Amino acid sequence: MEGHSGLIGRMRDDDYESRSGSDNFDGVSGDDQDAGDDQPKRKRYHRHTPNQIQDLESFFKECPHPDEKQRLDLSKRLGLENKQVKFWFQNRRTQMKTQLERHENIMLRQENEKLRAENSMIKDAMSNPVCNSCGGPALPGQISFEEHQIRIENARLKDELSRIVALTNKFLGKPISSLSSPMALLPSNSGLELGIGMNRIGCSSNVGTPLPMGLDLGDGVLSTAPAMPGVRSPMGLLGNDAQLERSMFIELALAAMAELIKMAQPDSPLWIKSLDGEKEVLNHEEYARLFSPKPAGYATEATKDTGIVIINSLALVETLMDVNRWAEMFPSMIARAVPLDVITNGMGGTRNGALLLMHSEVQLLSPLVPVRQVRFLRFCKQHAEGVWAVVDVSVEIGQDAANAPFMTCRRLPSGCVVQDMPNGYSKVTWVEHWQYDESVVHQLYRPLLNSGIGFGAHRWIATLQRQCECLAILMSSSIASDDHTALSQAGKRSMLKLAQRMTSNFYSGVCASSARKWESLSVETLGDDMRVMTRKNVDDPGEPPGIVLSAATSVWMPVSRQRLFDFLRNEGLRSEWDILSNGGPMQEMVHIAKGQGHGNCVSLLRAGSVNANDGSMLILQETWTDSSCSVVVYAPVDVQSLNVVMSGGDSEYVALLPSGFAIVPDGQSSPGYGVVPNSSNGTIPKGGGGDDGGGSLLTVGFQILVNNLPTAKLTMESVDTVKNLISCTIQKIKGSLGVA
């Protein structure tokens, strides 16, 4: 002790000596003070002006390590000495470092807390074991396994503790005994040390005690703590900030999962049955009581639905946890999905515990409803054999609202609970919960969104059912090839792939998602609710080269969805609205079924009029309908390319531009509409196809080539042409349906 202080004292003395010896202005400034005279040349204490600091800071952000030249430049610009700039950067760097270390220290402490809590839980459970089966002595092998686990745990705890103590001393305590080992200080640090001691005692005293049978079941006490293998990185390897963020994510995911489970529970007080007993509405009071109150200024959309889907839980979970496969499963809903981070990949080779961060755009097929951009976590958990849950939650949730002032929507805990059924089907309960800024949605679509049909659980379930049915049909028909088309399996697959591309390109033109790069044109021409966009295609073989113009709009139609859909997909009535028909009916050449009803298929159409010139063009068309939406998309394709595709060749190089329609109910019809629970994959008697007598919203989208030179300039005439095309088409449809 004495020796140390003596040493320090001496060092200080030395320092003062050297300072007073070498630095003359120290003495001068002392004189200054005495004389009350200030020399502007050098102040004894001085801080750089806020301006200078700001400049330095911003430079530091770009480049924390400027070279000689950059520093000289800065010093000139800021009126500082070259040396000062150098020192500033040096100091800034060391400051960063200490902050970093301090942060890490905090993280280590937290980690330690968690471990201790977990450990004391284990210890607790072991000290009064409950054998719930026989009460007899447990298997010796398992005892030693348990014991082993505890020992490992304790060793890790001890190791981490010593690290923390070392760090703590380094930063907090004065390094009085900097020469001695940090461990020597342990006895003074009573609280922490006691914890360890107790744990060790608990461990050793447990040798030979009966096995705690109730404890190690997969879903027991252990999994309630956020214990995720792989997340707990070797200490210090993972950066503090990243680790802080991760632990926040984990907590958010766990809370979201708990919320989803509560929301998905049948007969939960969180939902109120409507009068007809079919639709359920969120009980906002109960929700606010259990979770969080509703923020002002946002519309809420909470829906729940259950359906039977022809897929097993494992396959569905795999699909949901793979960003690309997920987007492929819901192509009409997911415009774009980008994986951002894999926080955990799951435990023991399963998806249980997997946690992903991703960004996605969710769309409704209309230019009048902007895509919903969300950055969210997706967390998967197995709740029992054959029972899984996957929950999504926006990552803005749980953070300051002030951090995301420009948010137009967010997704509250949403997702599904999947339960295997005996026959390869599974029962899926979906909960969908959004908050969004209603002002960005066109008036025409607000009722639809309010009713929950637009983005609600029902739509997810319906899409899932339709897609899984399609997969099932394709699988079965590949075994029993009973279809009348003379198409090979490979040809069929290529055709479907081409149709898939066509359809999703249609979606992108209608919704302007960022999945494809569109350049939007003067939107406010006449406020005519039409979205016109353009893109230059130079090297995408899937589209004709040149300038492509996309136009889309949505209108209300006093006709049921079913009627509109049946009309538009009727090739015999094609000439009533489609200029490609050359004035006559069309014929279906090829039909590939994608669903049980006739409405879900990919087909090839030929314009009927016997015109030698038309022989080179066919119409590729995809139609689908489910209880939330109906779509007809088509594109002219040249025969030679199609022949290649039909014989199983690559469809990537077939150039096409899609046009078509999307139809949704207007949302103002009978309240139960569209939220009718689907009892199975069969149709619902109550006008399941949408024939509820109400009106519908029709979206029309065209993509046309206005110039086959990518370098050409777009003319206003082309824009007018495509706009005219759309409004004429709408007029013709109205006329044919007698509602003009």
Next chain:
DNA sequence: ATGCTAATCCCTT
């Protein structure tokens, strides 16, 4: 007391 910052000291490359 504790934290922050400009400046210095001292060691490594």
Next chain:
DNA sequence: AAGGGATTAGCAT
């Protein structure tokens, strides 16, 4: 000699 880490003095909270 240049640069970086450790340390300190002077002030602010």
